[in-house]
Amino acid sequence: MSRVVTLKLNDQDMSGQEDETILDVARDHNVAIPTLCQVSGLSSVGACRLCLVEVTGVSKLLPACTTFVTEGMEVFTDSERLRKYRRMTVEMLFAEGNHICSICVENGHCELQNLAISMGIDHIRLPYFYPKRSVDASHQRFALDSNRCILCTRCVRVCDEIEGAHTWDVMGRGIQSRVITDMNQPWGDSETCTSCGKCVQTCPTGALFEKGKAVGEMSKRYAFLSYLAQMREGRK
Ligand code: SF4
Ligand code: SF4
Ligand code: FES
Incomplete structure (x- = not known):
């Protein structure tokens, strides 16, 4: 106890x-x-x-x-120190990816965007990296745009800990790190993905999204996670 x-x-x-x-x-x-x-x-x-x-x-x-x-x-x-660090962290996330909110499916629902707004960030003081990153649209229902991935690993954890499929993983080091499905195969070819969509619902940005959904429809829902976790522990 x-x-x-x-x-x-x-x-x-x-x-x-x-x-x-x-x-x-x-x-x-x-x-x-x-x-x-x-x-x-x-x-x-x-x-x-x-x-x-x-x-x-x-x-x-x-x-x-x-x-x-x-x-x-x-x-x-x-504190002043914490606000400074947090703002710098959010600015680095924007600088190291390719975030163009106005054409993003998550525009208006994105946790990264909301954080930036809450911190009053209206420009980035760092040079943009403009990395060359891929889009995987091979899955029948979902897609991954790595340009908007912030490597939070929520998709990796929900797929492993809740769905038990372990389709997602992280490959590479440092700035080269990225999320992959199975052994770095196209998502649509994955033999482990159950197409449950938990990763899509849990992704805080527009990196994972459902095909054919308009911007207004792409708000994510993951309140079910804490409910599932509580039920597993035998609590109401
Ligand atoms: S993921 Fe969020 S921050 Fe990035 S482009 Fe989309 S709305 Fe903007
Ligand atoms: S949940 Fe989304 S932002 Fe986070 S690592 Fe996965 S794809 Fe990237
Ligand atoms: S490190 Fe604590 S919320 Fe990400």
């Missing part, structure tokens, strides 16, 4: 369970922390670094989604 711990979040006394992360406790107390890779119902991997917070006594910033709360911890979720 997990123990109750007390901590300070933005100078407010709070309590949480020792198996909860800073993000869990913050959400329980309606304290907003920006996230992109984390989704309730899937494992947390700390990929996007948007949820970084300051913890007293720790010189580096820590990801709230993978850092567990401890007794007496003092956490700050909003």
Whole structure:
């Protein structure tokens, strides 16, 4: 049985369970922390670094989604330093892909776009990479536009942890990293894909989308993930 711990979040006394992360406790107390890779119902991997917070006594910033709360911890979720890092992280995501929101199927529903708007980002201060990336439209119902992929690995985790198909994976290193299906075959040739569409619904951007859907129809729905996870744990 997990123990109750007390901590300070933005100078407010709070309590949480020792198996909860800073993000869990913050959400329980309606304290907003920006996230992109984390989704309730899937494992947390700390990929996007948007949820970084300051913890007293720790010189580096820590990801709230993978850092567990401890007794007496003092956490700050909003500061000039954090706003600077978060803005830079979002700008880097835009600079390293090819995001043209006005012609994107996810325009108006995209979590990356929404984050940029909430941070007041109206231009990118970094040089654009303009990488040459592919589009895989070989699947009968879905498509992957790698130009809009931010490598959050939500698709990889939902396919593995919820659907159990493990069709998606990440190939390559650094700037060359990209998501692939099976052994880097076209998605339409995949023998493991069940065409359930969970990856499409869980993708935070327009990288994965359903063919034939108009912009207004492409809002993603993944609330079912935390429900499935709770049912598996035997909780209501
Ligand atoms: S994925 Fe989001 S940020 Fe990228 S082009 Fe589409 S709407 Fe814009
Ligand atoms: S395809 Fe979508 S869900 Fe998968 S890693 Fe890229 S952005 Fe994330
Ligand atoms: S939400 Fe914590 S690192 Fe992405």
